[in-house]
Structures are given as C-alpha cells and as structure tokens.
Amino acid sequence: MEKEKKIEYIKEKGISKLVLEHENHKLERNKQLEHYEDVMYQCGKCGTCRTIFKEAGWERVCPSGEFGGFEAFYLGGKNLLTWGITSGQIKWTEYLAKIFYQCSVCLACTQQCQIPEIHHYAGEWLMAMREEAVRLGFGPMSEQKRYTEHIMKENNPYLEKHENRLDWLPSNIKQSPDAKLLYFVGCTTSYREQNVAIATAEILNSLQIEFKILKDEYCCGSPVYMTGQTQKAKKIAEKNIEIFKDSGIEKIITSCAGCYRTLKDTYPKKFGLDHGIEVIHLPEFLLDKLNSGTLKFNNQINMKITYHDPCHIGRHMGIYETPREILKKIPGIELVEMIRNRHNAWCCGSGGGVRSAFKDLSAFAANERIEEAKKTSAKAIVSCCPFCLNQFKTHIKNNEIKAFDISELVRKVI
Amino acid sequence: MNNSKIVSELEKVVGEKYVSAQPEIQFLYHYDFITAEPEGKCDIAIIPNSAEEVQEIVKIANKYKTPVVPWVSGINFGSIATPRKGGIVVDLRRLNRVIEVNEDDMYAVIEGGVTWADLKGYLEKNHPDLRAGITWSPPGTGVVPACLCYGMFDLGMLGGTGAEFINGMEVVLGSGDLIKVGSCSLSNYWYGRQPLPDLAGLFIGWEGTTGIVTKMAVKLWPKLPYRTTYLAIGAKMKFGVPVMLKLSKAGLGICDIYFVNLGWLQSVQELNEKDVIKDPVKNKMPDFFGLLTTQAYTEKQHKAQCEAIEAICTESKLRMRPTEETQAPIQLWGCWNFARGGGGQWIGSYCSTRDIVKYYEQSREICIKYGRPPQFYSRLMFGGHYCVARTNINFNKNDPNEIKIARKLLKEIHDVVQELDGVVMYKPPKWAVQTYHDKTLPATSDLIRKIKQLLDPNNIMNPGQGIGGD
Incomplete structure (x- = not known):
C-alpha cells in the first residue's frame, strides 16, 4: 500500500490531498535528448499547443505551425518526431533538421499544453534536437553557419567589422573606466538599433550611474546557442567571462532581452559557467530606480501604445510585468494590450535563427504581430528587445504604426 | 503506387508547399498516437484550401485508385482517421473558416476543418450571445468529425448527439462530385434537414467512407442569463x-x-x-x-x-x-x-x-x-x-x-x-464494426454495402475501416 500513502484520507470526508504527478516527478533542465525520452511520447498530438484556450481570444499561437501548415511544424508534431528519433522509428534527414530549425523556439506552444512534463520541459528537447542535428551534421542551416563563422571572426552575426562596434557611441557619453558596472550593449543594438544604445547610455548618465562599455565587447553567443551549436557557444561564453573578470565587472546591465537571457541563464545553467556576476535587464533597473524615487519622469508623451513581450524575457525568463509597470508610469502614455499578450504573445519571428534562415516565416510572424498591434489602435509597438524592434521596423509598411524600445521612451521623459 | 507522379499532380491543385511525401510527414499521419489500434501507412499528405481542391484531389485519387483519408486532428479513440491501406491523407486544417452565423435561426456554417477553438473563439468575438455545444475533446480537434461520428456536447440534453446538431452539409463524394444536403441544397439558408429526404444519413456514422464534408451547418443555442x-x-x-x-x-x-x-x-x-x-x-x-x-x-x-x-x-x-x-x-x-x-x-x-x-x-x-x-x-x-x-x-x-x-x-x-x-x-475500430455487421439483418448489411458502392465506386474513401463490407 506504499503508493496509496500519496493520498491522505480523512474519515467521512474522503480525499484531502492529491499529489499531482508534476509535483512527484521533476526533470532536470538543459540535458541531452536521452534525459527526456521517457516523457515526450505522452503527447497525443491533440493540438492544444496550437491555440490559446485558457484565456479569451482563442487565437493561434504558433508562427512555425501556422506558416508551415503540416502538424510537423507544431509542438505536437515535433514531440512525436522526437519520439520517432529516440525510439528508432524514423531517421535523421535534412528535412527533419529543417522542421526543427523552422521554429523560433518562442515556446508559446508549451504554455498551452497541459501535460505537465511537456508544458515545463518541451523547450529542452526542442533545443536538444538542434544539438543532435549539429552533432550529426544536419544543422545548423547554411545561413546560420555563415553568421556563426562571422561571430567567430568578427564577434557579431551581422557581417560587420568588429572595429566598428562602438561607432554608435557619441562623444558626450560619460563612462567611468574603473566602474564595476558594465553596460553590455549587444550586437543588434551596436550595429542595427543604435538609438537604443544611445538612449540607454544617456539614461545611465542622467542618473549619474558609473558604468563602462567594453571596447572589446563580443557577441554573447545567443545566436550560436539557439541554433544548437552549444560547444561553440560555450567557448564564446568562456571568452566573455574572462573579459568580464579581467575588466573587474561585478554587475551587468543590458538593454537586450536575448543577451540578458544568455548571460543570466544560459551561461550558468546550460554551460555550467557560474560567473557570479549580477545580470539585470534595463527595465528591471529602471523600475527599481523609479520605485526608489531616483528616476523621475519630468516630461510626457501623449501616445497610445501596445507592448510586445519579447520571448527571451517573457516565456524564457518569466518577466511580463516589469516593462508594463514602467510604461504605465510614463505621463501621457496609454497602454493597451494586444489579444495575445504575456505568456500567450505571438512571437515577432526573429529569434532562434529564423530571421536568417527562414525569411518567409520570419516576415509572416512579424506581419501578423504588426497587424495585431494595429487592431488595438495603438500608435506604436513598444518592446524591450532590439531584435524585436528591428524586426518590426523592417516589416512596418508606410509608417502605419511606429516601433520603439522602452529605453527610447524613457529617455524622452527624464 | 507511383507517389511521385501523384504528388506532381496534387501539387498542381494545392501548390508544392501543401503536399508532402516526406517520411517525417508520413510518420505523423500513420498512427493516431493515442490508441492501441494498429498503425497504418500514409503515402502522401495534402492540405487543400477549398472544396474545389478537395474535389480535384478525389478525382486524382480515383484516377490512380488510391485511398483517400479525410483528416482533421486524427485523434478519435477508434483510429478511424488512420490510413489503413495507405494512400492520400487529406488534412482539412486549412478549411478552418466560419462562413456564416445566422443569429435568427441559430446556426453556424463552418468549413470541414474548423476546430473547437476556432468555433468557440469566433462566437466569443462575434456572437457572444450564442453558444455552441462544446465537446470534451481538446480545442485543436475538429467540429465536423465530432458531429459526423456522434460526438457528444455539453448541450447534449437539449440537442442529442453531434449528429443531431447537424443542419446541413456540403460534401465531396467518393466520385469527386459535390453535393449539398438539407435546406442549403435549395436555398441560402442552412436552417435544417427537414422536410427533404434526409441525405445527411449517408455521411453520419460512416467514418469518412462515403465522402468528405467540406461545409456543415451546426446548431447554436442562446446563452441564457x-x-x-x-x-x-x-x-x-x-x-x-x-x-x-x-x-x-x-x-x-x-x-x-x-x-x-x-x-x-x-x-x-x-x-x-x-x-x-x-x-x-x-x-x-x-x-x-x-x-x-x-x-x-x-x-x-x-x-x-x-x-x-x-x-x-x-x-x-x-x-x-x-x-x-x-x-x-x-x-x-x-x-x-x-x-x-x-x-x-x-x-x-x-x-x-x-x-x-x-x-x-x-x-x-x-x-x-x-x-x-x-x-x-x-x-x-x-x-x-x-x-x-x-x-x-x-x-x-x-x-x-x-x-x-x-x-x-x-x-x-x-x-x-x-x-x-x-x-x-461509437467511433468503433474495425474489430468492433465487425460485431455489428454480424448482428445486423443481412438485408441491412447489404443496403449499407450498396450505398457505399454507389457513393464510392472505386472503394477509395478511407478503406479498411470495416464499413460497408470493406
């Protein structure tokens, strides 16, 4: 009767406590495929991963599936293809690798699934399948290989020169060479969304925060890791940590959602590199300053906006309210929500290596999100990820809606 | 079966993106991934976007005498959407539009691949005073197959089985012909199946062996306060x-x-x-x-x-x-x-x-x-x-x-x-269908066989499910 101890009985009242399966059985994260092989086949391909069903809206959530059409491109299909591989029912092919890469790993699907192990851990085997594809020579995709080679050579995926990384930096930005606080700018911000870098640096200056920017800042490794190239990404991480340590860094602020997740979560948890450096995302820092009264909003912006949750801080890190709280405190800002928000947010379509390798899917996802934002009658989409921002700016047509990073708005009102 | 030749013809109907004979795609249609029923075999999967495309697919299947299996989510506890004899799986997921809601007569006209989430979402947004009967099956499963297979809803005490919620249908027959049954066959209204000969029975409970339903009107009910x-x-x-x-x-x-x-x-x-x-x-x-x-x-x-x-x-x-x-x-x-x-x-x-x-x-x-x-x-x-x-x-x-x-x-x-x-x-696997075949009067079985033959002369519609002597 050992098993029945898990249920408590109270005389004449029946069951008082049920021990749920997910409370019993916790899996570890960041493991290889074999670690998950006994749970992924619990999937019944029921299609719940395709649609928001617990909140109003009943909208589709998976850009990969909606674009790809076949079940293979939804989580259910990927779960069962993974089972097919681990059980020897199917073999690795280039097409199978493409199925797993044609996905931004936004994890909106896992939020819907109510099978506890799939809900909590499917993201792990989606990444493990990419690692396996790399190990077997089926991954990454050719465009991803190209940018990885460039990262190894020039420290950024944008095919830009490393020596131009700080071209954005205006002469009026005051840095403190001995500061222990680093503003980690990131590749997208340095080369593509330089306004975000300028706004962030100016905000830090206006708050009289002592910080520095590294002359030799390198890619955080996220685009390499997200495409299954874990070993290469780990080498990048080791190099970065060495630079941080040599520069006496104790705390990092970043305005990039992807860099934040990578430095804070992937380095220690996936790569086992416990760097001991505090990593914070700019909105966290700003909200803290607002709440303490150090940061004050002195101007106003009269604009209706909608907030787009970046996958890298939202579903990947569980941060949904911090940016919203800041936006709501900006005088004149009216924040309206898109139907798909927070854990149900539709991905912008740029992450997971999709923007480089699957341009049609990437554009499909971005356009869908822009249309959703327009339906709110907001005048701007605001996010706190330069990759999302750049994606929106690329796909917004005829200036029909604007796109801003949260740092740009904050800069205007301080 | 010459897959590449058929694939090439099918691509002309729906475009290259929506036809596949890749092993990975075949794998996901060969079994329903839930039941203890035997696995089947999918040769080609195709995702049409209109009834006309479904007609063309069925005509090509007739030409090659290859099976056609209608499919929405493929889970039904009887494995009745598992392709038993290979062939083309017609995945209806792109036919996911709610065409019309008639608030006066309280019905929705939906396409064959509409899911419960699609219907529920549409009604909540556009007709919040009406409710559809809702099944316990997951939100990604199909409304039309649930009705055709006698699924039951949370309004079952009012309306009976899903089959009794059906007001009318548009169906592509095994021959590739398109028909309509119910009031919609004579008018723009899909209010019911009365008082014409009730041809809906040619498709309800037949597990997709007589035709592919491309549109259906389902009854809605008022939300009482x-x-x-x-x-x-x-x-x-x-x-x-x-x-x-x-x-x-x-x-x-x-x-x-x-x-x-x-x-x-x-x-x-x-x-x-x-x-x-x-x-x-x-x-x-x-x-x-x-x-x-x-x-x-x-x-x-x-x-x-x-x-x-x-x-x-x-x-x-x-x-x-x-x-x-x-x-x-x-x-x-x-x-x-x-x-x-x-x-x-x-x-x-x-x-x-x-x-x-x-x-x-x-x-x-x-x-x-x-x-x-x-x-x-x-x-x-x-x-x-x-x-x-x-x-x-x-x-x-x-x-x-x-x-x-x-x-x-x-x-x-x-x-x-x-x-x-x-x-x-209901939704019986083949071994259970056989039981009913044995129990039924011989003339009843014979009539079922003749109807099946009439609607699907080449026996290409979801063969191997045991319906009509198959």
Whole structure:
C-alpha cells in the first residue's frame, strides 16, 4: 500500500490531498535528448499547443505551425518526431533538421499544453534536437553557419567589422573606466538599433550611474546557442567571462532581452559557467530606480501604445510585468494590450535563427504581430528587445504604426 | 503506387508547399498516437484550401485508385482517421473558416476543418450571445468529425448527439462530385434537414467512407442569463444514477447531465494511475460524481428550477452543491495520459439508460481484474432519451507489451458490455464494426454495402475501416 500513502484520507470526508504527478516527478533542465525520452511520447498530438484556450481570444499561437501548415511544424508534431528519433522509428534527414530549425523556439506552444512534463520541459528537447542535428551534421542551416563563422571572426552575426562596434557611441557619453558596472550593449543594438544604445547610455548618465562599455565587447553567443551549436557557444561564453573578470565587472546591465537571457541563464545553467556576476535587464533597473524615487519622469508623451513581450524575457525568463509597470508610469502614455499578450504573445519571428534562415516565416510572424498591434489602435509597438524592434521596423509598411524600445521612451521623459 | 507522379499532380491543385511525401510527414499521419489500434501507412499528405481542391484531389485519387483519408486532428479513440491501406491523407486544417452565423435561426456554417477553438473563439468575438455545444475533446480537434461520428456536447440534453446538431452539409463524394444536403441544397439558408429526404444519413456514422464534408451547418443555442452547475457526490454509481435519470425527466431547464466514477475523476487531475486507489468501492471511497447544469431566462424561473433540483437530491439522499462551471473545450489529457505513457482508448457506447449501472459494474470488474483503476463516464442525452456509457483504459504507448494487454482488456470489456441489449459502440475500430455487421439483418448489411458502392465506386474513401463490407 506504499503508493496509496500519496493520498491522505480523512474519515467521512474522503480525499484531502492529491499529489499531482508534476509535483512527484521533476526533470532536470538543459540535458541531452536521452534525459527526456521517457516523457515526450505522452503527447497525443491533440493540438492544444496550437491555440490559446485558457484565456479569451482563442487565437493561434504558433508562427512555425501556422506558416508551415503540416502538424510537423507544431509542438505536437515535433514531440512525436522526437519520439520517432529516440525510439528508432524514423531517421535523421535534412528535412527533419529543417522542421526543427523552422521554429523560433518562442515556446508559446508549451504554455498551452497541459501535460505537465511537456508544458515545463518541451523547450529542452526542442533545443536538444538542434544539438543532435549539429552533432550529426544536419544543422545548423547554411545561413546560420555563415553568421556563426562571422561571430567567430568578427564577434557579431551581422557581417560587420568588429572595429566598428562602438561607432554608435557619441562623444558626450560619460563612462567611468574603473566602474564595476558594465553596460553590455549587444550586437543588434551596436550595429542595427543604435538609438537604443544611445538612449540607454544617456539614461545611465542622467542618473549619474558609473558604468563602462567594453571596447572589446563580443557577441554573447545567443545566436550560436539557439541554433544548437552549444560547444561553440560555450567557448564564446568562456571568452566573455574572462573579459568580464579581467575588466573587474561585478554587475551587468543590458538593454537586450536575448543577451540578458544568455548571460543570466544560459551561461550558468546550460554551460555550467557560474560567473557570479549580477545580470539585470534595463527595465528591471529602471523600475527599481523609479520605485526608489531616483528616476523621475519630468516630461510626457501623449501616445497610445501596445507592448510586445519579447520571448527571451517573457516565456524564457518569466518577466511580463516589469516593462508594463514602467510604461504605465510614463505621463501621457496609454497602454493597451494586444489579444495575445504575456505568456500567450505571438512571437515577432526573429529569434532562434529564423530571421536568417527562414525569411518567409520570419516576415509572416512579424506581419501578423504588426497587424495585431494595429487592431488595438495603438500608435506604436513598444518592446524591450532590439531584435524585436528591428524586426518590426523592417516589416512596418508606410509608417502605419511606429516601433520603439522602452529605453527610447524613457529617455524622452527624464 | 507511383507517389511521385501523384504528388506532381496534387501539387498542381494545392501548390508544392501543401503536399508532402516526406517520411517525417508520413510518420505523423500513420498512427493516431493515442490508441492501441494498429498503425497504418500514409503515402502522401495534402492540405487543400477549398472544396474545389478537395474535389480535384478525389478525382486524382480515383484516377490512380488510391485511398483517400479525410483528416482533421486524427485523434478519435477508434483510429478511424488512420490510413489503413495507405494512400492520400487529406488534412482539412486549412478549411478552418466560419462562413456564416445566422443569429435568427441559430446556426453556424463552418468549413470541414474548423476546430473547437476556432468555433468557440469566433462566437466569443462575434456572437457572444450564442453558444455552441462544446465537446470534451481538446480545442485543436475538429467540429465536423465530432458531429459526423456522434460526438457528444455539453448541450447534449437539449440537442442529442453531434449528429443531431447537424443542419446541413456540403460534401465531396467518393466520385469527386459535390453535393449539398438539407435546406442549403435549395436555398441560402442552412436552417435544417427537414422536410427533404434526409441525405445527411449517408455521411453520419460512416467514418469518412462515403465522402468528405467540406461545409456543415451546426446548431447554436442562446446563452441564457441564469445558469447553475451542480456537483453531486454519492457512495456508489447505483445510488446516483437513478437520481440523475429522475432529474433528466423532470423538465428543469437542464442542458447537460453527466456522471463519472472516482477513477475518471482522478484521471483528469494530473495524477498517475499507478499512484491512485484502484477500487474505490472496496475502500469505501465515494464512487459517483454527477454534474448537471440548469439554465433559465428569468431569475424566478431559475430559482424554481434550482429548488426542484435540490429537493429531488435531498429526497434521494444525494449530496449536491453548486459548483463553478466553465464552458470550454479542454485538454482532458487524462483520457490518454493517466498511465503517463500517452496511450488511451475506450469502449464508448450509446445505450439504453436502463443499463448504465450494469455497464459500469461489468467493465469495472474487468479493469480491477487487470489491476487498472476503472474509469467510467456516462452522459444523458436529448432529454434523457438515451445515454452514452464509456470505460477508458490507459497504457504506455512506448511499450509493446502494455499495448498488447490494453488490446486484450478492451476486447474483454467490449465483449461483455455487448451482451447488454442496445449497447452500440461509437467511433468503433474495425474489430468492433465487425460485431455489428454480424448482428445486423443481412438485408441491412447489404443496403449499407450498396450505398457505399454507389457513393464510392472505386472503394477509395478511407478503406479498411470495416464499413460497408470493406
């Protein structure tokens, strides 16, 4: 009767406590495929991963599936293809690798699934399948290989020169060479969304925060890791940590959602590199300053906006309210929500290596999100990820809606 | 079968992106990934975007005499969308539009691939005063197949099975011809199947072996402002069922009544069947859980209904209290995952309300004999005129031995409950269909065979399911 101890009985009242399966059985994260092989086949391909069903809206959530059409491109299909591989029912092919890469790993699907192990851990085997594809020579995709080679050579995926990384930096930005606080700018911000870098640096200056920017800042490794190239990404991480340590860094602020997740979560948890450096995302820092009264909003912006949750801080890190709280405190800002928000947010379509390798899917996802934002009658989409921002700016047509990073708005009102 | 030649012709119909003969795509259609039924074989999968494209696909299939299997989500506990004899799986997921909602006559015209989530979402956004009957199947499963296969909804007490919710259909026959049945065949209105010869019966219960339904009108119902759901708890099924039957015939605005045993209740609560008590009755646990919903137009009417319901329960010594009600397609993953192995199947039947308790007790004994917690569910239908009775079992689909045991257990339950007069399985797998073939009058079987031949002369429509002598 050992098993029945898990249920408590109270005389004449029946069951008082049920021990749920997910409370019993916790899996570890960041493991290889074999670690998950006994749970992924619990999937019944029921299609719940395709649609928001617990909140109003009943909208589709998976850009990969909606674009790809076949079940293979939804989580259910990927779960069962993974089972097919681990059980020897199917073999690795280039097409199978493409199925797993044609996905931004936004994890909106896992939020819907109510099978506890799939809900909590499917993201792990989606990444493990990419690692396996790399190990077997089926991954990454050719465009991803190209940018990885460039990262190894020039420290950024944008095919830009490393020596131009700080071209954005205006002469009026005051840095403190001995500061222990680093503003980690990131590749997208340095080369593509330089306004975000300028706004962030100016905000830090206006708050009289002592910080520095590294002359030799390198890619955080996220685009390499997200495409299954874990070993290469780990080498990048080791190099970065060495630079941080040599520069006496104790705390990092970043305005990039992807860099934040990578430095804070992937380095220690996936790569086992416990760097001991505090990593914070700019909105966290700003909200803290607002709440303490150090940061004050002195101007106003009269604009209706909608907030787009970046996958890298939202579903990947569980941060949904911090940016919203800041936006709501900006005088004149009216924040309206898109139907798909927070854990149900539709991905912008740029992450997971999709923007480089699957341009049609990437554009499909971005356009869908822009249309959703327009339906709110907001005048701007605001996010706190330069990759999302750049994606929106690329796909917004005829200036029909604007796109801003949260740092740009904050800069205007301080 | 020359796949590449057929693929090439199909690509001309729907475009290259929506046809595939890749092994990975074939894999995801070859089995329903839930049941203990044998795997099938998918040669080609195709996703059309219109009825016209479906017609062209069926014509090509006729030309090559290759099977065509209509498919929406492919999970139905009978594996009736598993391609038994290879061929083309016609995945209807792009036919996911709600074409029209007629608020006056209260119906929605939907395409063949509309899911419960699609329909529910559309109604919530555009017609919030109307409700569709909602099934317990997951939100990603299809409305049209549920209606065609006698699925049941949470308005079953009002409207009967899904089949009885059907007002009309547009169907591509096995020949590739397009027909309409019901009032829509003569007008723009899809209000019903009366008073013409009811051709809907040529497609309901035929498991996709006579045609592919590309449009369907389904009945909707008004959302009444006053609504209460009650939970009743009793010691044994035999004490609770008579009270439910009495309530079903009392005219108290009841739109849904169903009841489950403890095993079923546990299965939907994220538990592992290995960790739960196997025999609640022996352990003096409550084994009857009934839920009923009553609704009314006025507060006074509703209060009177609730008082009457409570009085009937009190008289019968059944504990009952109002409970929170949610109307939603939900992922009742316990149906297939109680064993934490992703495998589940049922012996699900329509039957006389007289036999509910016998059905449960007989299937319960067999489950306990196999060391499985019995999971039983019953729903009273159409004002209490008949009911559904169902016993689920679960297994690890990654373990061939467990699948073997599951098949044996299912067969045993089936054979025992078949002895109860009037028990007829819905969404039956092929081995169960054969039972009915043997029981039916020869002339009835012959008529079914002739109809099948008439509508599908080349026997290409979902062959191997045992329908029409196939």
